[in-house]
Amino acid sequence: MRWMWIDQIVEHVPGRRLCAVKNVSLSEEHMHDHLGSEVGGPVMPASLMIEGMAQTAGILVGSINRFKEKVILAKIVSARFDKDVFPGQTIRYEAEIERTEAAGASTRGIVKRMSQAGERAGAWEEIGAVELMFSHLDKNMAGLEFPEENFVFSDNFRMILRAAGMGDLAQ
């Protein structure tokens, strides 16, 4: 299981808003364990949808300073999912900056889902909201040892940024 919970950045207003989408597929490993008798059918875990929003909002916050600081999820202020997401659907994360300070940032976001087939195909419906707080690692964790470079970027991450025209930010 790769740790990449968004597929594509679809909208970016620097310093204000970033939207990303994620396809949910039965071919994903975790869907088969979130399928067992305790859960009753393949359902996208809400914890991983929170991560999708965290990655979306994290890119939004981090890109303000060209990713010079390591931005890490410090608090899930609130998260609510009124409906669940199933294989064959697409998730859309819409994140906006609420506040930024030297110590950290807070974001708010909306989660939407769309079916690719069936009655409601092609229509986005709002299914939840997630509010997060990020900490600027360098400022808040003096004394702990971190690798020099901005270690949050995997190859997939860089590729997603490049595809959205933000590749120069993640050098």
Add this chain to the structure above:
Amino acid sequence: MPDASPISRDQTFESIRQVLEEALGADAEDITPEATLTGDLEAESIDFLDIVFRLEKKFSTPTKPFKISQGELFPENLMENPAWVSNAKFTDEGMAMLKQRMPHVDFSKFENDRDVNKVGELITVKSLVDFVERKLKS
């Protein structure tokens, strides 16, 4: 248009109680005036930031924004000045600075301790109410 009439201490306490319930996931009955933020309510530095954001939002009006600067409500970045802190303890000058900067906190029992790492524990719910009241009046 005139500003709304000044809010009572009880109303201030109630608003702060709501903020702390939301920010800390604390139960209403645990939020008493004497409750300490870091001890009784288990708040940490990320919560301090969340609380500052929420208080600003809660107490701002269209005519009078409520803005809290860094280090005004919670003791932050105090270790930077060597005149204030020596060997992880506040000096006399440091203690005077604390009392002046944070009149909403009771330092009387802290005189004998002075440990920099423990100063956060002094902040109670009452400290927050005093802080907001003072600031609203100014």
Add this chain to the structure above:
Amino acid sequence: MKFVLIDHIVEKSPERIVALKQVSLAEEYLTDHFPSFPILPGVLMLEAMVQAARAMIGSQTPLVLGEVKALKYGNMVRPGEALELEVTLHKRHDDGSFACKGCGRVRRTNQAAPTDDVAVSGRFTLRPIRT
């Protein structure tokens, strides 16, 4: 990889459960989180608490995570360490949802008891699946 975030149940009662999740470099997602600095992702700490809560509640109706409130992250959990979680049932609602409170402490390598280092703490609610 299997999406099973509980390795061992230490104690269990209808209103409280203590469980363990070990972190190992063999877990694939660690190569991305983060490259050259592997740590257990915060949302997997939350997922571990959710799975522990499900075991505690033992409901016939499948339950999923519906809400999270004031969940904050503190200490990191590294490969070779473990996360010891304590989840308690706060309230059972009429709509079939279960409000829970959870806390996770770090167990260092080879230790049989947790340290006081809190990795995660907060509230969450489990509810039936909604299509």
